[in-house]
Every structure is written in C-alpha cells, then in structure tokens.
Amino acid sequence: MDYLYYLANASLTLRVSDRLRHATHLPVNFMSVIHQINGWVVRVKMSCPLETRDDGDFKAFMNELGILCQPDLRLQMALWSLETGQSPVDVMRRYQVAVVSHGHPDCQEIIAFREQFVRGLGYCPETLA
Secondary structure, X not given: OEEEEEEOOHHHHHHHHHHHHHOOOOOEEEEEEEEEOOEEEEXXXXXXXXXXXXXXXXXXXXXXXXXXXXXXXXXXXXXXXXXXXXXXXXXXXXXXXXEEEEEOOOHXXXXXHHHHHHHHHOXXXXXXO
C-alpha cells in the first residue's frame, strides 16, 4: 500500500517522518523523501494493507499536511528505482532529483539536508522552513 504526497516545506515533512517513527502500529516498509524546488515529495510504502480505520486516519493526516502527488515519469522512475534497491546516489545522478532520505523514517537526514542547503545558499527558502 502506497501513499504519495506533495508537501510544501521541511517542517511538514519532518512531521510525517516523526509520526511514522512513533506510530508503531503502522507497518511502514519504507519512506522516500525527495526535495524539489517547489516542495517535497514523500512516498510511504506499507508492508501490508492497513485496516480501514488506520488507512482513513493516515490519509486524513497526510491530507491535512499536503496533497496527493501525481508524479511525472522521471519522478516515478526515481521512486521505483529506490524501491528496487538502487542507491540514492545513483538515482540522483540518473534522474536529476534530490533524494533526501530512503528507508526507515529518519528526521535527522531531513534536518541535515535542510541545514546544508541553507548554509550553501546563505538564506532559508520557504520550502526549507
């Protein structure tokens, strides 16, 4: 079961990651986070289908933070490549996307990416807030 959402900024992305880390009743297989110029794409794949109530609750949570994502072919291929075990560095190089995190939800990877990006720019764009 997949959930693919577009989120506007890093704070919202961190909320999703934190929720998944603490929601031990959810069978999270992996979470992929890709940063784009205009926001963040977050894919959450569950290892098995959720109960109807859990599915509804999780969709409601995600809909509060973002919108369903309809990725273009390049982004679809990047996400599929991550799922099949290709390294994030290879995926970034091949599809020209910024893979921030892939695997178990990890807030530290998102925070580190944000800090390095902001340090390099010298200011904080809205998507990294």
